[in-house]
Amino acid sequence: QQPVQSPQAVILREGEDAVINCSSSKALYSVHWYRQKHGEAPVFLMILLKGGEQKGHEKISASFNEKKQQSSLYLTASQLSYSGTYFCGTEPQSGNNRLAFGKGNQVVVIP
Amino acid sequence: EAQVTQNPRYLITVTGKKLTVTCSQNMNHEYMSWYRQDPGLGLRQIYYSMNVEVTDKGDVPEGYKVSRKEKRNFPLILESPSPNQTSLYFCASSLGSGDTQYFGPGTRLTVL
Numbered sequence: 001q002q003p004v005q006s007p008q009a010v011i012l013r014e015g016e017d018a019v020i021n022c023s024s025s026k027a028l029y030s031v032h033w034y035r036q037k038h039g040e041a042p043v044f045l046m047i048l049l050k051g052g053e054q055k056g057h058e059k060i061s062a063s064f065n066e067k068k069q070q071s072s073l074y075l076t077a078s079q080l081s082y083s084g085t086y087f088c089g090t091e092p093q094s095g096n097n098r099l100a101f102g103k104g105n106q107v108v109v110i111p
Numbered sequence: 112e113a114q115v116t117q118n119p120r121y122l123i124t125v126t127g128k129k130l131t132v133t134c135s136q137n138m139n140h141e142y143m144s145w146y147r148q149d150p151g152l153g154l155r156q157i158y159y160s161m162n163v164e165v166t167d168k169g170d171v172p173e174g175y176k177v178s179r180k181e182k183r184n185f186p187l188i189l190e191s192p193s194p195n196q197t198s199l200y201f202c203a204s205s206l207g208s209g210d211t212q213y214f215g216p217g218t219r220l221t222v223l
Contacts, residue, residue, distance in 0.1 A: 001170075002153065030209045041201060041214040042154070049209050087153060089212070097142045097161070097208045098169070101154040 001026060003090045005102035013110055017076050020105040022088030024069040031064050031071040032089040032099060035082075042087060046073070050093070075107065083109045113138045115215035117202050123221045124192060132187045132218050134202030142205045143185040144169070144212070145177065147198040154201065160185055192222040 003024040010018050022031060030049045034042035048064035048071055061074045069090075075082055085106050089099035115136045124130055136143065144159040146169075156169030160179040174196055176188040185204075189196060202215040 032212065034212075034214075041216050044211045044213070047209065047211060089154075091209065097205055097210070097212075098156065098159055099144075099212065100156070100170070101146075103151065103153040 001100050003088055003100060003102040005086075005088055005105050007105065008103075009106040009108070011108045011110065012075075012078055014078060014080060016078055017074070018078060018107065020073050020075070020086055020107070022071045022073075022090070022102055024090045024100075026069065026090070027093045028064075028066070028069050028090050029093045030091040031062075032091070033060075033062060033071075033073050034087045034089065035084045036087060036104075037084045045086075078107075078109045080109050080111065083107055113213070115202055115204055115213050117200075117215035117218050119218060120216060121219050123223065125223050126193055127191050130189050130192060130220075132189075132200060132202075132220070134185045134187065134215055135183050136185075136202075136204040136213070137183065138204060138206070138213065139182065140204035140206050140213075141182075142207065142212075143179065144203045145175070145185070145187050146201045146203065147171065147196075148201060148217075149198050157187070157200075192220075194222050196220065197222050 033045040036042040064071045085104040089101045145157040146154040158177040160166040200218045203212040205212045
């Protein structure tokens with residue numbers, strides 16, 4: 001039931017764009033995205049809810065395809081600070097806030 | 112400041128010596144969870160709690176216990192730690208379903 005994240009790693013230059021993906025085999029209520037820097041706690045980026053509502057705190061966009069149970073996170077005009085490991089957490093349709101996290105997408109932004 | 116705190120941040124112990132990792136949140140959140148993070152495996156849920164006195168197993172509960180006697184506290188107990196429990200542990204809390212999970216700073220545990 002762990003979601004599958006792809007690609008495993010991305011290297012991009014400052015200013016370039018990237019898309020990272022999260023796919024689940026289960027019907028979902030919400031998808032959460034977090035970014036983790038080495039040795040630190042995961043930090044919230046975005047929540048996408050069934051029905052299209054989005055909640056986010058940063059200028060990062062994402063989409064949630066409810067039919068396919070897939071979510072994509074769009075890193076646009078990447079900055080050095082975008083480097084880190086991105087985790088998606090999926091919440092099943094029961095909405096019990098019990099998140100299953102993927103193994104992460106490692107993103108490295110170079111000057 | 113709204114936060115989730117964990118103690119201790121680092122712990123080295125020996126096999127079989129009972130230990131407790133504390134977790135506390137000051138946001139009046141209903142939901143609390145414990146995760147362990149191992150290289151290449153992502154975050155795996157150990158236990159979660161939907162409210163006071165309501166706890167349930169996550170994906171990897173073996174060897175762990177929890178309790179939720181007060182809303183703000185959710186301690187993780189290892190009755191008889193073993194080396195395969197060496198890991199980075201995170202506590203998290205959230206207001207409810209579909210809401211942000213706030214993570215504590217993490218506890219790095221080494222069991223010799």
